[in-house]
Amino acid sequence: MADGAESGLAAPEELVGRLLESAIGSMDIFAVYAGEKLGLYRSLHQEGPATPAELAARTGTHERYIREWLEQQATTGILAVGPSSDGSARRYSLPAGYEAVLVDGDSELFVAPVGRFVASAFAQAPGLLNAYRSGGGVPWEAYGEDMRTAQADFNRPFFINSLVPGYLSQVPGLDAALKTPGARVAEIGPGGGWAAIAIARGYPGVRVDGFDLDAASVDMARANVAAAGLSDRVTIHHRDAGDGSIAGDYDLVAAFECIHDVPDPVSVLRTMGRLVKPGGTVLVMDEGVGEEFGAIGDFTERLMYGFSLTVCLPDGMSHQPSAGTGTVMRPPVFRRYAEQAGFSRVDILPLEHDLFRFYALVP
Numbered sequence: 176m177a178d179g180a181e182s183g184l185a186a187p188e189e190l191v192g193r194l195l196e197s198a199i200g201s202m203d204i205f206a207v208y209a210g211e212k213l214g215l216y217r218s219l220h221q222e223g224p225a226t227p228a229e230l231a232a233r234t235g236t237h238e239r240y241i242r243e244w245l246e247q248q249a250t251t252g253i254l255a256v257g258p259s260s261d262g263s264a265r266r267y268s269l270p271a272g273y274e275a276v277l278v279d280g281d282s283e284l285f286v287a288p289v290g291r292f293v294a295s296a297f298a299q300a301p302g303l304l305n306a307y308r309s310g311g312g313v314p315w316e317a318y319g320e321d322m323r324t325a326q327a328d329f330n331r332p333f334f335i336n337s338l339v340p341g342y343l344s345q346v347p348g349l350d351a352a353l354k355t356p357g358a359r360v361a362e363i364g365p366g367g368g369w370a371a372i373a374i375a376r377g378y379p380g381v382r383v384d385g386f387d388l389d390a391a392s393v394d395m396a397r398a399n400v401a402a403a404g405l406s407d408r409v410t411i412h413h414r415d416a417g418d419g420s421i422a423g424d425y426d427l428v429a430a431f432e433c434i435h436d437v438p439d440p441v442s443v444l445r446t447m448g449r450l451v452k453p454g455g456t457v458l459v460m461d462e463g464v465g466e467e468f469g470a471i472g473d474f475t476e477r478l479m480y481g482f483s484l485t486v487c488l489p490d491g492m493s494h495q496p497s498a499g500t501g502t503v504m505r506p507p508v509f510r511r512y513a514e515q516a517g518f519s520r521v522d523i524l525p526l527e528h529d530l531f532r533f534y535a536l537v538p
């Protein structure tokens with residue numbers, strides 16, 4: 176067996192330090208979860224710096240816990256703190272610019288939803304261990320509202336700010352097609368509906384149909400669509416995209432961060448191929464992981480394996496039979512699914528993103 180030094184791995188003593196750093200990181204993430212859910216960051220941003228008692232009074236929370244949270248946040252370098260030797264008199268503030276990361280849901284720096292991802296995933300720990308033993312799963316709906324909204328809110332800034340101008344408008348032929356009055360778009364697995372909303376906003380002549388299997392996600396997306404004033408052009412259907420009876424004739428059929436989750440990706444891709452009209456575009460956005468496995472992985476690989484262990488693989492395995500894809504869906508695996516679904520070719524589009532890759536599927 177290779178020892179740590181030979182294989183490029185940390186020495187045992189270094190591993191201890193690294194895992195304790197990770198423990199601090201996971202506690203930071205819990206504190207972000209609490210700060211977001213209890214409105215602590217929002218209050219500091221909107222109502223200004225506060226002592227523990229002031230922040231507790233503003234947010235309907237308990238002063239003793241809020242003092243501990245504020246001290247943890249200052250200690251870990253997320254909040255700024257004024258000088259005072261008296262702990263209850265210290266005033267804490269959200270540093271300028273940090274609201275983009277922790278409060279502003281429109282900002283592409285908004286990363287606070289990771290707190291909800293991690294908290295709702297860890298809450299499923301007993302079910303996850305059962306699944307690891309039995310080969311079963313934990314369905315998406317079991318992770319609950321925090322997971323659903325974390326997914327929607329994490330991708331939302333990218334969708335509403337960049338999807339159309341930076342990505343869809345760059346796909347050959349697609350921009351012109353979607354500018355044609357009466358153009359139609361189908362989206363598989365819309366979740367919170369933000370991609371569908373962005374497309375409808377970016378292309379005012381387009382009608383969008385979204386198909387999602389999860390009833391609570393359908394309700395969430397419909398509410399977001401209604402609040403955006405787009406219910407006349409965006410319709411969210413409660414349907415399994417693998418259902419062979421879904422029909423249509425669409426200029427664009429898209430799936431954003433969804434194919435790796437579905438138990439039967441070939442059936443869903445087959446639906447996508449059936450829904451697109453001749454000359455239309457089938458587009459899949461999924462994780463930008465490497466062509467092949469390689470240890471030690473980079474940032475994206477480590478992030479995606481983390482999500483896979485705790486959310487995506489158990490979700491995909493929760494309906495059997497399952498392809499058991501997991502978050503780390505590499506291009507060769509995706510090409511195999513596409514080929515089995517009847518596509519002749521898969522092109523990787525030259526669209527750069529830190530986390531995602533864009534595939535165009537050719538019938």
Ligand SMILES: C[S@@+](CC[C@H](N)C(=O)[O-])C[C@H]1O[C@@H](n2cnc3c(N)ncnc32)[C@H](O)[C@@H]1O
Pocket residue numbers: 315326327330363364365366367368370386387388389392414415416417430431432433436437438443
């Ligand atoms: C990880 S979420 C992505 C949601 C959204 N596209 C986004 O990027 O935020 C995957 C979505 O696919 C939906 N989904 C999974 N399997 C599906 C299926 N067979 N048919 C339709 N929707 C499905 C889930 O309910 C969930 O809303």
